[in-house]
Amino acid sequence: MIELSAIVALGLIFGLALLGVHIALAFVIGSTAGLFMLFGDWSITLGILEQTAFEGLRDYNLMVIPLFAVMGLIIARSGAAHDLFAAANGTLRMVPARLAVATVAGNAFFAAVTGVGVAAAATFSQIAYPPMKKHGYRRDFAAGCIAGSSVLGLLIPPSVFMIVWAILTEQSIGRLFAGGLLPGILLASLFGFYCVIRALVTPDVITGDAEAGGNPDLERPDPVGILGVTAIVVLTLGGIWGGFFTPTEGSAVGLMGAVVLGFVKKMSVREIWDAAREAGMVVTPILLLLLGAAMYSKLLALAGIPQLVGTFFDAMQLGPAGIILVMCAIWLLLGCFVDSISIMLLTVPLFWPVAQATGIDPIVFALVGILVIEAGVLTPPFGIGAFVVLSAIPDRDLRLTEVFVGLAPYWIMILIVALAVYCIPSLATFVPSLM
Incomplete structure (x- = not known):
């Protein structure tokens, strides 16, 4: 019973x-x-x-989620995301397919102030796709680059995804943020490298005259936006990692910095309020999910299900690597049908005790799990990243199948980085060890 x-x-x-x-x-x-x-x-x-x-x-730690979400959306609406994209494009003048590489670089930097992958996907769909289309980038290549690189926000701190994982497993949010730094940089570098190689090996993905790759000059970025975002990242994450702030305090400081940047960038009070309302629409479902998941976790604990799951894995005699592989397969399968936050809430309460019993480092397991579940954001038929980009990109000719085709290499690269983190644990543990 x-x-x-x-x-x-x-x-x-x-x-x-x-x-x-x-x-x-x-x-x-x-x-x-x-x-x-x-x-x-x-x-x-x-x-x-x-x-x-x-x-x-x-739970006091839950305040981190809305504070970081509002901070990121204010920065997005201030025009700073466009500044990041234009600055990256200008810096990469000699790089083939530099608009695609600039999209990856802009998403990586934008991830450090948003923590919400959906926000990055929607923002860069509006910023990056029109110039890529104008300069001859094939639709699947452009859309895949935008959707694929948007998931960097789930890994690079301050990731809301990491915050939820830390709350579920009672880990330090700050240490988990630190653990995601090197894998996040590695993944962004891999994405950028792929864009360059793809443009060189398959020239037909870019048919514009401006390149061997369509390298247009964009409107000059506002240095205020670049410096402002940099200052917020350094102050917020540096303060958390340096021990000056708790993650909750750091998120509040970051929000204050975002509001100041918004006013400097000529945002009205109404625009800042609209950003806060939009953040509420993103955060409220997450908090409701956490409430439902807390009830679900209580049921699992009272019914002794984690112990049964542990016994089941022991009986299979797969060893630590085999157990992690089975978990990853379940995460990828669920990614075909359920959104990433729900996957985490359904499985982490069951898998976490088993992973602890295998002796795997908690931060390594967290990052492997986040990366594999992150791949689910891109997995057909219900990869939410693809749907967000499809709805946000101003191109009625774009088809969902084209988005998924363009996403496939990014899905593979995410799994490669997950394997690298498992095989080389120092990728995840080196930065936290310095704290």
Whole structure:
């Protein structure tokens, strides 16, 4: 009966989600049904849910999510993202396919102030795609570059994805941020290298006259935007890693810096307010998901499911590498049907105790998991990154199949970096060891 309650809960969560019910509500309904089956008493069930909801949403660390989200969207609306893109393009004058490489570089730097991959995808769809189309970049190559590099925001700190992982596993947010730095730089470098090689090996991906690769000059970037974003990154992340701020305090300082930058860049109070409202639309579903996931985790703990999962993996006798491989396969399979945050909330409470038992470093496991789940953002048929880019790009001729074709190399590169982090743990642990 104990195991049945958790199985019924999980079945309800998946079933309701596939029927179109919001995943947060599916978590709540499934967890409620499972807890009632476990105790057979509504007063106990509702009491547990009430306590879980109260304890979950009053967590001080949760403030990091809305603060970083508002900070990133204010910076995006200020025009600083365009400044980053134009500056990268101007710096890479001798590089083939420099608009594509500038998109990767701009996304990497933008990721350091947003933490929200969807925001990066929507922003660079408007900024980078029109000049790429104008200068002869093939649609699948351009759209794939924008969607693929947008996921850097899930890895490069201050990633909201990392914050959620840290909360679920009770790890240090600051150390997890530090762990993502080198893999994030490696992944961005790999993306840029691919764009250059692809343009050289397959010249037909860029048919414009301005290149051997379409290298136009863009409007000159505003140095205020570049310096402002740099100052915010250094102050926020440097303060967190240097021990001057907690992540929550650092996010508040970063938000203040973003507001100042917004006013300097001539944003109105109404525009800043609209950015805050848009951030609320992004953050509210995440917080609701965390609430539902907290209830789901409580059910799993009370039903002893993590212990059963651990026993199951022990019985398979796969060894640490085999166990991680099975987890990665499950994450990739779920990525075909469920969004990345939901995948994390469904699986991390089950996989985390098993990973600890294998002896894998917590930061290494976190980054491998984040990278593989990140690949799910690009996985057909429901890769959210592809849909965001398709809806945001101002090109009615662009097809979803073209976006997924363009995304395929980025999906592979993400998995390559995940393998590198597992095989070379110092990629994830070196920077945190300096803190």
